[in-house]
Amino acid sequence: MLVDDQKMIRQGFGYVIGLQSDMNVVGEAADGIEAVAQAIALQPHIILMDIQMPGMTGIEASKAILKQLPRVKIVMLTTFNDPDYIYEVIRSGAVGYLLKDADVEDMLGAIRSAYRGEAVYRTDLAANALSRAVSSACLVPDSSADASLLEPLTEREQEILQEMAYGLRNDRIAQKLFISEGTVKSHVHRILQKFGCGDRTEVVVTALRKGMVK
Known part of the structure; x- marks a missing residue:
């Protein structure tokens, strides 16, 4: 499922995904609120979710979706390679982080990795940013972990x-x-x-x- 407030982005990603033999787009949403409703109705395997959207952000939508559908894999889309964003993505429960200007093969690879149950934070696209995010977040080990x-x-x-x-x-x-x-x-x-x-x-x-x- 594709979630982005820009129709052109949804159409572009949808076209590329539609050319693949092992995946297809089951639905689209233009904002976080619609994304939650569509996800519950369609129960897709993978959701490509824009972070910045009006009304309800992708982070908020992801948390809401995963409360209802914990097995859904969400890969966040953004134009910013920002450690703060990546940390928030981790906290939301999404399985990956992808820049919108990523190569087509990187995007398709991220979808396939997420479907296989792999985290896609440590791809070449996000490795350095994730490292900074985890460090700058000052994660303190939970003594009850x-x-x-x-x-x-x-x-x-x-x-x-x-x-x-x-x-x-x-x-x-x-x-x-x-x-x-x-x-x-x-x-x-x-x-x-x-x-x-x-x-x-x-x-x-x-x-x-x-x-x-x-």
């Missing part, structure tokens, strides 16, 4: 969680930590279980909110 998990993370699981927050795939994590990809998959599975999350995106966003990764 482990208590909110089904079981505390082991030292190795914490290492892998950090690499997941950096956006690394299992094969890259395996190379970096000098362990097998199968071992990484097992640890990721355990991390998902301990967080009670359905996919990597939920885990990363939750960990960022709790200050468990940096």
Whole structure:
């Protein structure tokens, strides 16, 4: 689903998405209020959501949508590569952040990554800004963070969680930590279980909110 107050943006993104064999646009909205109503009615897999819109912002709309549809993946759209925006995106529960002037392949890649349950904050487009956002936000680790998990993370699981927050795939994590990809998959599975999350995106966003990764 596409959400932007500029019709030209919606048409442009819609045209490109319509050319893909593995995705299609199920609906559009021109503001946050309409986005919430459309999302509840259509229940799309992915929402591309503009941040700055009249009435209800994309941040506010995302929070409202995710209260009703926690499995929907929202990727925020903006013209500003601003750390403050990225931090607010994280807080809203969106799974990614994309600049409107991104290359077509970057945009399509972000959609596919979000659909696979991957966080897309650590793409080339947003890596530096996200790092600044997390640092400047002065996230203080929640002393009760482990208590909110089904079981505390082991030292190795914490290492892998950090690499997941950096956006690394299992094969890259395996190379970096000098362990097998199968071992990484097992640890990721355990991390998902301990967080009670359905996919990597939920885990990363939750960990960022709790200050468990940096």
